[in-house]
Amino acid sequence: MNLNKTIRGFIAGCWWMVAACGSNPQQPQQQTDASTQASSVTVPDFNADSAYTFVSTQVEFGPRVPNTAAHIACADYLTATLSRFTPQVIEQKSVVTAFDGTNLTMRNVIASFNPEKKGRILLFAHWDTRPWADQDDERSREPIDGADDGGSGVGVLLEVARQLSLKSPTIGVDIAFFDAEDWGEKGGSSEDSYALGTQYWTKNPHVAGYTANYGVLLDMVGSRNAQFRIEGFSGENASYVVEKIWKAAASLGYSNYFLFEQGGYVTDDHYYVIRYGIPSIDIINSDKTTRNGFASHWHTHNDNMTVIDAATLKAVGQTLLEVVYKEGN
Ligand SMILES: [Zn+2]
Secondary structure, eight states: OEEOGGGHHHHHHHHHHHHHHSOOOOOOSSOOHHHHHHTTSOOOOOOHHHHHHHHHHHHHTOOOOTTSHHHHHHHHHHHHHHHHHOSOEEEEEEEEEOTTSOEEEEEEEEEEESTTOSSEEEEEEEOOOOSOOTTOSSSTTSOOOOIIIIIIHHHHHHHHHHHHHHSOOSSEEEEEEEOSOSOOOTTOOSTTOSOHHHHHHHHSOSSTTOOOSEEEEEESOOBTTOOEEEOHHHHHHOHHHHHHHHHHHHHTTOTTTEEEEEOOOEEOHHHHHHHHTOOEEEEEBOOTTSSSSSOTTTTSTTOSGGGBOHHHHHHHHHHHHHHHHTOOO
């Protein structure tokens, strides 16, 4: 993903000013009728150790860079694992061309739960990893482990999938692992150079005419003390989804991760799903203290298993289950 270039200047000036002068909603004292009804639903317990293992297993394949053996092996693993949880798993295989002219053999993997349900939620993450550590001072041309950037979102969603297989939710759920997100141009001067797998999917949805009530993207959701601020495109296009998820997190005691503060604009997979027509949000770690607004391990060799914390995976995963299981259809 990349900071949106067209409004980067805006961000530089206003990122934190918005947080300071924007709304800072307190937790609501009153519940809606729907949420009162839904509060009787027993939400499964998200197993953070299981999610952690799903992250470390991906990392053990090596960097999941398109056109490598590790990439193929991990795609096979993702498909096989999802197939343990639901018979409805679709692989999309194609070749897309990166900004630098490289043809990337890509594979999107999409699992569906309650495929007959009209009301649906799309949960998604990218599973590929960046081919370069271009934010690192050392070995910057070598690929990164991508434990957080790639591995964490997929790890959380694999555990969500496992839970969905054990107890069916009322609503339909699709879990999409999109490929070829992170072979984008540093600085982002090439238009649409990131999120190639998601862009492919928006032109070739796995189900003709596919739609969902809303979408939730997980990107860099596994590091210790992660802070999720309200990403710009998410707040502009799907504020009710932001509110739903941030309130669910607060109700579970995770307000130290999910901050009611404005974040920057990030051209990430959700940007293309929004353009496709599904209001979507990006749960993405941000850091006020770094120059680029991302965590210091972003696109460096420090993005390895040492930054991953099961407590963060738990906060994100339990929040997602809370929202998914309390949705009616
Ligand atoms: Zn990345």
